[in-house]
Amino acid sequence: MLAVCVTVVLGLLSVSGSQAAPLTCEDLLRPLELSSVNQTLGKWVYIAESSDRPFWEQILYTLLHSAWIEVSVPVGTQNNILDIAQFHGFGIPHQNTFGFGCSRINSNFTLHDNSTWTSVSPIPVTEVLLTTCSDCLLTLEKWGEDGKTYTSLTLYSRRRELTATELDFYKKQVDCLSLPPATFIDPKKDLCLDTTPLLEDQIAKEVENAVELISEIPRMLRNAFEELKNSVYQPFSDIFG
Known part of the structure; x- marks a missing residue:
């Protein structure tokens, strides 16, 4: 079914x-x-x-x-x-x-x-x-x-x-x-537990996680840019103090 x-x-x-x-x-x-x-x-x-x-x-x-x-x-x-x-x-x-x-x-x-x-x-x-x-x-x-x-x-x-x-x-x-x-179906295979969440709840959770990940992208990009900038300019600071 x-x-x-x-x-x-x-x-x-x-x-x-x-x-x-x-x-x-x-x-x-x-x-x-x-x-x-x-x-x-x-x-x-x-x-x-x-x-x-x-x-x-x-x-x-x-x-x-x-x-x-x-x-x-x-x-x-x-x-x-x-x-x-x-x-x-x-x-x-x-x-x-x-x-x-x-x-x-x-x-x-x-x-x-x-x-x-x-x-x-x-x-x-x-x-x-x-x-x-x-x-x-x-x-x-x-x-x-x-x-x-x-x-x-x-x-x-x-x-x-x-x-x-x-x-x-x-x-x-x-x-x-x-x-x-x-x-x-192979009768030896394990069955899902009766505590398995509803499919719509699982989908909603995945969407929520995706939204959270997308919202974090700007911060992640800023951090990556700062790390890149520091890795490039730090050696010059050490040399020319």
Whole structure:
């Protein structure tokens, strides 16, 4: 859910260990109603994502170190309002030379029924529940950008690692949507702390630091000029006293 404008399908349902017949795409992508919104609350770790947005796979593989979300009901609001905090670790995870930095983005969602969520900030989003493993959360995301509509299917879980059977189930769902192969995050990578500051606060701090630096430039230039002047004229003073 990397801060995109989306129509999202979320899902919470056990994947049956055996099927009498192969599941159809209609079965795999059927929206699922929740008995309670409480089933979606808490921490969910980012497992994988597939998207038809151009270069999205390259962006994920190159820059995304790890990610997780925290779903909660804001204090003093109705049960149909949800907060989703998205924690993203960015860096160059496939090159050991670099570390990674963290950022947090908060979004508010409105629960219209047990299968449809919408958000307008930071971008319009709609979310619906789909079948996945019992402790997983699945999001099918559609968003508009530059006059085009893009789709993503993102898998989260309470666990850091899923079984091969669970991942295969997810891959079949990706295939049903005719999306590119999913990008999977290394479950051994560290997660960002829940104390990670908001992205807008980080940007504001960087701007503040830049302004302070710019304001110091005249003083720094004066000092540099004085040092240069002294270094040039001091020898003559010593000679001619």
